[in-house]
Amino acid sequence: MTTALLWLRRDLRLTDHPALIAACERHERVLPVYIHAPDEDAPWSPGAASRWWLHHSLKALGDSLKAIGAPLIIREGDSLTSLRALIKETDASAVYWSRLYEPTAIARDTRVKEALRSDEIEAESFNSAxxxxxxxxxxxxxxxxxxxxxxxxxxxxxxxxxxPLAAPEHISAPKKLPKSLPLDALNLLPKIPWAGGFTPRWQxxxxxxxxxxxxxxxxxxxxxxxxxxxxxxxxxxxxxxxxxxxxxxxxxxxxxxxxxxxxxxxxxxxxxxxxxxxxxxxxxxxxxxxxxYPKTPDEPMYASKFGRFPWRKRGESINDLEAWQRGQTGIPIVDAGMRQLWTTGYMHNRVRMIVASLLTKNLLIPWQDGAHWFWDTLVDASLANNTLGWQWVAGCGADAAPYYRIFNPVLQSAKFDPHGIYLRRWVPELAALPDKDLHAPWEKPALLAGTGYPKPIVDLADSRVRALAAYEAIKGTDPA
The missing domain is CATH 1.25.40.80 (Serine Threonine Protein Phosphatase 5, Tetratricopeptide repeat)
Incomplete structure (x- = not known):
């Protein structure tokens, strides 16, 4: 009887799983394994919100696998070393997995595949994502x-x-199972209870x-x-x-x-x-x-042009960045989005564009700072999506024309939340204000008295002029 290892990463399901189906069809016994190796994803190791999701997703998958006959074996450490140890412990002759597309994952998986094949182990990857x-x-x-x-x-x-491929009804695991770490040993859950708002929102x-x-x-x-x-x-x-x-x-x-x-x-x-x-x-x-374009998580796609963009220095912008992160910019739609993000691990897509535009264009803070904050706080933090979104808003990436587009948060707020339902949910300090005054309360300072809500950290009109001047300064460079 032959045994295959199913190396699981971000393919935590049973249905429409080509690697799983191949393993079950080609081998009598299949052992699903998850190897926790966050350092191999550096510098984009999973953020805190992603780790929370991963914990619960692995728990759910482990229960599903157990129900059809196979345990989920959990290990921690170098992926290749761990796989080789599991191969020795189970006498496995094959390892199957689903492909990932991040630059570090591609490099790691290539090394693993070459090493296993040199060990005369069948190693095959599949498109699952x-x-x-x-x-x-x-x-x-x-x-x-x-x-x-x-x-x-x-x-x-x-x-x-x-x-889609049907899930297997049964998986025959090896009779002698290798040792597995308990899920809690991975320490994926936050040490402070800041993720309490995630549970009501997600399953x-x-x-x-x-x-x-x-x-x-x-x-x-x-x-x-x-x-x-x-x-x-x-x-x-x-x-x-x-x-x-x-x-x-x-x-x-x-x-x-x-x-x-x-x-x-x-x-x-x-x-x-x-x-x-x-x-x-x-x-x-x-x-x-x-x-x-594997360098784009850290560098603008059009580096020859946007590499010269006059971003503010970190020392002069740190207070504004922190106010943005905390949802204390004094601009209600931005603060609502940032507070929704912190509480639920999610932000509505329209609002993501608004908060990103304020950070990169009105505040002239590098898009990479915003991308890193989203990476740590979003439960759906995907390197591909996060990179595309931030470079699109900043104007330095694919499909970003007109690259000098600047979202007006007041107009966006009035258009997409005219009655302030979203604003009142996430910025309760302003709940008593009339609808017409919610979107730019600083225009009537008396309304803010006693609310504890801050004044805007930036003048939207002046900062728009400044941003357009910055984009004009690099206009002459050919982005191609």
């Missing part, structure tokens, strides 16, 4: 895409109704992902195209952290959305499903960019 591998989509000239619309036009033309794990997907498709998808920009509404899918940790695959999401649209003639259902698929496309685009 994307609709399309990043190297399979190219422009007519054979180059990677830098603009989303032609990218998605190409991708969606190839997107035929996917059929990590494959079951939670299915619930979120079904609720979205059945209840919210018809209104998605119009309602997704309203931060006070629960109108989005909430699937981003489930996708990041591989508790559900994009193939499953597309298949479920297409099936709902085909069987339900509710007004807006087809348009909602198409727009939702387009948002999955943005995730694909983000991974496409990260694969082809």
């Amino acid at each position: 994307l609709l399309f591998e990043p190297w399979t989509l190219k422009t007519l000239s054979g180059e990677p895409y830098r603009v989303f619309t032609p990218f998605w036009r190409n991708a969606s033309a190839r997107l035929h109704s996917p059929v 990590p794990g494959e079951a939670g992902a299915f619930i979120a997907l079904n609720e979205f498709c059945e209840e919210r998808m018809p209104d998605y195209k119009e309602a997704r920009d309203i931060p006070s509404l629960d109108a989005t899918s909430s699937l981003s952290p489930h996708l990041h940790f591989g508790e559900i695959s994009p193939r499953q999401i597309i298949a479920r959305a297409q099936a709902q649209a085909a069987s339900d003639d509710a007004p807006g259902m087809l348009a909602g499903s198409e727009h939702f698929a387009r948002e999955i496309g943005w995730r694909e685009f983000a991974h496409h960019l990260l694969f082809h």
